[in-house]
Amino acid sequence: MHNITLRNMSLADLDQIVIMEKLCFTLPWPRGAFEGELTQNGMARYLVAEIDGQIVGYAGVWLIFDEGHITNIAVHPDFQRRGVASALLTRLLSNAKACGIESCTLEVRRSNLPAQKLYEKFGFLPEGVRKGYYTDTKEDALLYWKRSMSEINETYDWVIVEEEEEEHGEQ
Numbered sequence: 001m002h003n004i005t006l007r008n009m010s011l012a013d014l015d016q017i018v019i020m021e022k023l024c025f026t027l028p029w030p031r032g033a034f035e036g037e038l039t040q041n042g043m044a045r046y047l048v049a050e051i052d053g054q055i056v057g058y059a060g061v062w063l064i065f066d067e068g069h070i071t072n073i074a075v076h077p078d079f080q081r082r083g084v085a086s087a088l089l090t091r092l093l094s095n096a097k098a099c100g101i102e103s104c105t106l107e108v109r110r111s112n113l114p115a116q117k118l119y120e121k122f123g124f125l126p127e128g129v130r131k132g133y134y135t136d137t138k139e140d141a142l143l144y145w146k147r148s149m150s151e152i153n154e155t156y157d158w159v160i161v162e163e164e165e166e167e168h169g170e171q
């Protein structure tokens with residue numbers, strides 16, 4: 001088992017996040033979108049995962065009353081298939097549950113089978129379709145919901161290293 005650190009995202013992380021965003025998505029979020037999330041959106045919570053000091057993944061959620069809306073999850077291509085997303089999702093969902101979230105939702109491209117499998121492992125189920133949701137290819141989004149937060153599946157093989165919470169000041 002190896003060590004992974006999960007911690008809150010800060011503005012200082014954005015150089016690395018923006019590079020990974022371009023590696024992982026055909027419609028990457030620009031830096032300003034992350035800046036807005038970290039500094040202006042009181043509902044947003046973003047985590048990063050680090051291995052040996054390198055950011056290898058990140059994930060975010062909006063906490064809207066009792067609903068969690070997962071906005072983003074990505075793992076650097078060199079670190080995929082090693083349980084990083086599972087570790088992030090487990091922590092994101094556990095934190096959301098601790099904040100009173102009772103169900104969680106997200107959108108995923110119809111063609112994105114790896115992400116769909118990941119979400120299904122965590123108890124998300126497809127409940128609907130948003131036709132032509134993605135502006136680049138007009139691909140449909142599948143709308144997934146996790147209706148019960150009672151079970152959060154911990155399937156990763158990492159030792160989570162807790163980090164002292166630093167004062168970033170911007171969040």
Ligand SMILES: CC(C)(COP(=O)(O)OP(=O)(O)OC[C@H]1O[C@@H](n2cnc3c(N)ncnc32)[C@H](O)[C@@H]1OP(=O)(O)O)[C@@H](O)C(=O)NCCC(=O)NCCS
Nearest residue numbers: 024073074075080081082083084085086108114115117118
């Ligand atoms: C989707 C993504 C976040 C998964 O990250 P990851 O760290 O590789 O995922 P994990 O190693 O935790 O995998 C957990 C489960 O997800 C599923 N999964 C992940 N990658 C998969 C792949 N390439 N093919 C099939 N299933 C896959 C499997 O069920 C896997 O469990 P298993 O390894 O026991 O079979 C990653 O592929 C990624 O960053 N993709 C590009 C960005 C993206 O599509 N994000 C989602 C937007 S909705």
